[in-house]
Amino acid sequence: DIVMTQTPLSSPVTLGQPTSISCRSSQSLVHRDGKTYLSWLHQRPGQPPRLLIYKISSRSSGVPDRFSGSGSGTDFTLKISRVEAEDVGVYYCMQATEFPQTFGQGTKLEIK
Amino acid sequence: QVQLVQSEIEVKKPGASVKVSCKASGYILNNYAMTWVRQAPGQGLEWMGWISAYNGHTNYAQNFQGRVTVTTDTSTSTAYMELRSLRSDDTAVYYCARESPYDYGRVTLWGQGTPVIVSS
Numbered sequence: 390d391i392v393m394t395q396t397p398l399s400s401p402v403t404l405g406q407p408t409s410i411s412c413r414s415s416q417s418l419v420h421r422d423g424k425t426y427l428s429w430l431h432q433r434p435g436q437p438p439r440l441l442i443y444k445i446s447s448r449s450s451g452v453p454d455r456f457s458g459s460g461s462g463t464d465f466t467l468k469i470s471r472v473e474a475e476d477v478g479v480y481y482c483m484q485a486t487e488f489p490q491t492f493g494q495g496t497k498l499e500i501k
Numbered sequence: 502q503v504q505l506v507q508s509e510i511e512v513k514k515p516g517a518s519v520k521v522s523c524k525a526s527g528y529i530l531n532n533y534a535m536t537w538v539r540q541a542p543g544q545g546l547e548w549m550g551w552i553s554a555y556n557g558h559t560n561y562a563q564n565f566q567g568r569v570t571v572t573t574d575t576s577t578s579t580a581y582m583e584l585r586s587l588r589s590d591d592t593a594v595y596y597c598a599r600e601s602p603y604d605y606g607r608v609t610l611w612g613q614g615t616p617v618i619v620s621s
Contacts, residue, residue: 447604481546484606485606
């Protein structure tokens, strides 16, 4: 199975400031079709996850443009350009290139 | 309205089975794949299994091999996840999620979650 490792596991941030989360996979996420199926999800307490980014950098419908994804191969990053109060919660990276799909451990974003 | 509505909370004894339903509305069930994910209390997300949009082909996480089955019923637009031989560490919230048949990992629609409690 592909292991997804996120850093940091906890991230205290100041409102209005930028932040980033890293995700590293144990092997390349380039699919045989040439695409890379790396997604980012956000979960608030008591709610189901919400898709933010898919295929490394494509924003899901309705996701603010302060969220951006980048990376390639085995190293990926989610950036929030200006953190807002509603961004608190846990962020997960997920690979869907190979079965079984696997998630990172999660990064908890908190406001300082 | 496009949504996934899951069945209500389940309380089961160890060794029993549970079958969680996920009713799709506002779209054609088999135009999308369906993924099942669970989350134990205070823990992260764990992928369980997946059923293809096109041919009903399934894939399961090794951790659940032989204990889990995911199916769809197009006549009722409902997906199901059955987990057998329940243990206390199967206590979790179980989610269904609609996945694009073209963009793997594009899970844009989630059910509200079904808590399953396994306790003697």
